[in-house]
Amino acid sequence: SQQGEEDPQALSIQEGENATMNCSYKTSINNLQWYRQNSGRGLVHLILIRSNEREKHSGRLRVTLDTSKKSSSLLITASRAADTASYFCATPPSSNTGKLIFGQGTTLQVKP
Amino acid sequence: DVKVTQSSRYLVKRTGEKVFLECVQDMDHENMFWYRQDPGLGLRLIYFSYDVKMKEKGDIPEGYSVSREKKERFSLILESASTNQTSMYLCASSLRSAGGPTEAFFGQGTRLTVV
Numbered sequence: 001s002q003q004g005e006e007d008p009q010a011l012s013i014q015e016g017e018n019a020t021m022n023c024s025y026k027t028s029i030n031n032l033q034w035y036r037q038n039s040g041r042g043l044v045h046l047i048l049i050r051s052n053e054r055e056k057h058s059g060r061l062r063v064t065l066d067t068s069k070k071s072s073s074l075l076i077t078a079s080r081a082a083d084t085a086s087y088f089c090a091t092p093p094s095s096n097t098g099k100l101i102f103g104q105g106t107t108l109q110v111k112p
Numbered sequence: 113d114v115k116v117t118q119s120s121r122y123l124v125k126r127t128g129e130k131v132f133l134e135c136v137q138d139m140d141h142e143n144m145f146w147y148r149q150d151p152g153l154g155l156r157l158i159y160f161s162y163d164v165k166m167k168e169k170g171d172i173p174e175g176y177s178v179s180r181e182k183k184e185r186f187s188l189i190l191e192s193a194s195t196n197q198t199s200m201y202l203c204a205s206s207l208r209s210a211g212g213p214t215e216a217f218f219g220q221g222t223r224l225t226v227v
Binding site for chain 1: 116142143145147152153154155156157160162168170171200202204206208209211212213214215216217218219220221223
């Protein structure tokens with residue numbers, strides 16, 4: 001069961017530009033999380049946004065959540081070459097579980 | 113520093129072998145997960161455990177089993193390895209919360225090749 005789906009699948013930008021990735025999901029959620037994965041490594045948690053929150057910031061990251069549209073977006077401002085990675089959203093398959101289901105991810109390339 | 117440690121970074125096994133992938137966390141987390149990651153398919157959940165000896169099937173449990181005898185250790189077992197189980201395997205753990213899933217901490221991954 002693919003709960004979250006990211007869009008676009010791949011994104012290539014120049015250093016200094018902003019990068020926006022989107023995530024859509026199917027069922028009601030308690031929260032939605034974003035993760036980052038550098039090539040060949042484990043995932044690292046970036047940010048968690050609860051269902052009663054609309055926007056959250058962490059450094060150069062801005063996450064929005066629209067529960068009416070069942071969608072979220074991750075914005076990385078002033079991107080750097082070091083931001084090159086894959087980004088995943090993760091949601092529970094239903095609202096009363098600790099399970100985390102990941103989407104297919106967006107691969108971001110930031111060119112210096 | 114919190115840690116999830118997977119026993120091997122790279123592993124090569126033969127078809128038909130029984131394979132054990134071990135994962136240990138030092139954060140006293142109740143939840144532990146096994147995922148496999150394949151190009152174009154993202155992360156797919158194999159099994160989830162929410163307590164010692166408790167488990168739930170994920171999306172792709174066929175051909176796999178798990179064991180959680182102690183809170184800190186979650187093992188993934190390939191009963192009879194096949195070439196289509198060649199993949200990157202990722203273990204993760206998280207705290208149990210009534211408010212839904214919490215931040216998950218991942219191991220470095222085990223790249224398994226079945227020949």
